[in-house]
Structures are given as structure tokens and as C-alpha cells.
Amino acid sequence: MSGYIQEDIDPEELAHRTELASAIAGSVRDLIDATVRTEVGETDIAEARRLIAAATEILRKDQLPGPFGIRFNADGTKRSWGNAVLGRRNPIAPPVDIRHETEHSWLEVDLGPQYEGPAGLVHGGVLALVFDQLLGSTAEFQGVPGMTGTLTVRYRRGTPLGPIRGEARVDRVEGVKTFVTGTISVDGEVTAESEGIFILPRWARGEVPEAMRKSVGEG
């Protein structure tokens, strides 16, 4: 599968690159927030655009030809820096940091104004996006990974923009299918719940490297 890359970067160099990735993405996240909320006029917009174009030009001096893909390191860590939910170097990702316990996985994240759907509320589709990643990562951590087959989200009430908590656990495994359930809550009250069915792709059955079946975590 193209885009899945095995690397061997020494820990110090990897830590350095991770710091740079987090720093640049963090700066762009601040800019995204400022853009959604800005009320400045024409002259300021023009000046901001000039600065942004200059920054873009610098970053474009050396670019990957396509998406980041998924990279595995010799130490068992995985990098999905382009991932729309987890991606450290992806400014559209909050990014979410998923924690894995023995029996369940969880996340806490603060969703800003760029994740809006109904006025003042998190976009229902953004919650689906978070669920897809949380449930999929939970299956992967439990050693029964797969691509999303079906994702169902039930919305109990609106979820205000701001801090949310997600939790998920594997409900059952049937052959190549893993059933995972989860919730998103605000201040201890569940606002949405989800079930995902994850299916190990045909190409991965029996031939997938151990690192891809169960990585030790996002690097």
C-alpha cells in the first residue's frame, strides 16, 4: 500500500521534528481562529494576506509531493501527521490526543469556533469525525484494527463549542469485524453516542506488518 512508509529515525531527531511540526501547526491554528472571528477591514486583510503568502512561500521551499501518509518508526511508534483528527502537523486537526487504557480509550479536547455547525454548537459532522477516529483507534489499540465499515452517530442534544470528552470501548469482535461503541459528553452529560464497525481490509489479512496491527502509539 503506497503511503504506508517504514522509517528509522533516531529518537533525538524525531523529537526535534515533532517539536517543529507542533510549533508550525500551532501557529496556523491560532491564525485559523483569528480568521474565523476577524472583523478587520480591507487594508488589514490585504496586509495579513501578504504575510500569510510569504509564510506559505517559505514552507513551500521543500514540500512532500502529496499527502503525509502514515509512517512507522523502528521503535514501534506511528506518525499520522496529516490525519484530519490526530495530525500534529495538520492545522485543521485540533489535534486530538487519544489515551488508551486496558479496557477503554478516551480523549479530551477543546473545540474552537472553526468547528461550528448550528450557531454556537459543534458541527454534528465534526462529532462524527471525532467518533470515527476515536472508535477506530480504540479497535487498533485492542489489536483488532480495521477500516471503517459503518459509522452510526446518535445526537441526544446539541454540543456547545468548548471542551468535550470522548470515551470508547470494543463491544465485540466477529471474524474480521470489530464493533466499537463510544460517547461524547460535556460536563458529564452525554450529548452524542456512536457505534462503529471496523473491517480488516482483505489486503491486510495475514500480511499486515505487526506495527500496523498494533502500534505502540502516535509519535
Next chain:
Amino acid sequence: MSGYIQEDIDPEELAHRTELASAIAGSVRDLIDATVRTEVGETDIAEARRLIAAATEILRKDQLPGPFGIRFNADGTKRSWGNAVLGRRNPIAPPVDIRHETEHSWLEVDLGPQYEGPAGLVHGGVLALVFDQLLGSTAEFQGVPGMTGTLTVRYRRGTPLGPIRGEARVDRVEGVKTFVTGTISVDGEVTAESEGIFILPRWARGEVPEAMRKSVGEG
């Protein structure tokens, strides 16, 4: 409902503000793409961050105190500029432009490297995000709007990053529930399908302004 704002901006001024919003968000979208794919080192990252911080400071000179919300104009148009899918001034939105026909609604959008999930593929949750908006907008255009009650997405195969097409239609209406179905396809082949149930919130029944029930479109 706070965040739903009735405005009356004259067409020329609105066109001007729309142009500015699209311009600044477009510049930030280019920067996001460059950030996900950049391979430049420490010195360049530092210089890019300095420029981005300067741009952010300019945009922060005059800011909305919170999310953009949803604004209705006297001419019947609606602005959801902070919306995570449609938002003209939201750099994380592609943005998607949904077209409404008599019987169905559709969209075409090119999804770049910031929407990645599995290597080289659109994040399954991003497809759910697009479906939620497409199906919800379809219900709204047909005059039977609602907040998402349940969203189900079935993934038939991976969807490569790049151009996708979405289509949706109202399947049926049962009381306050609207059932909408849709597909996403690449090169004419369906890669994912979805059903959404949209429920008119209690607070909106019988008291929602006509403009909120059926707007003439995104402005």
C-alpha cells in the same frame, strides 16, 4: 436562540465583505496545505511562524468575541461563515458549495492532504462531516429542516484524496423527522452512502422565522 442573528446589510456592502472573507480564508487554506506537506527545517519554520504570528495579530485587532453564529439577511440569504463545511471565512472548510435542484442536492469538492485518514485516502470521518452537512442542507432546502438526530454512513471502499461528488435527496418525512439519503462517489463509482434523520427542535416548532426554515441559500 443566541447566535442566530438577523441583519440587514445592503447588497454591495455584503458582496464586499464576502470577497474579503473568501480572500483571507483562501490564503489560510493555501498555508494549511503548505504546512501539512512542508519539509523545511528549523530556521525556515521560525521565520514562517514569525510571519504567521504577525498576520494573526493584524486579524485580532478586531474580533468577534465568540463563534460566527448564523446570520440572516433581509434579502433571505443566510451566512454560516464559521461552518466547518460551508464556512466561507473558515479555513478548515474546503469550503463546500451545495447546489439545490428540484428533487435533489449535490456538491463537488476537491479534498486536499489536510483531509487524510488512512494513507492517501479521505478520512472516513471527513466523509461523515460532508454527509451531515449535505443531508441537512437538503432537508432544509426542501422546507423540512432539523438538527441531526441520527447519521449513518456505510463505507464501500476507500475514497482517494482529490475530487469527490456528493448527492442527496429527501426520502420521506414522518412528523418532525426528515429522512435523507445520499452518496459520495469518485469517477462515477459510489464509495460511501449515508442516511440522516433530521429532527425539528422543540424550540423551533411553530416559532421559527420563515428565513430559518427555508433560506434562499448561503450568501
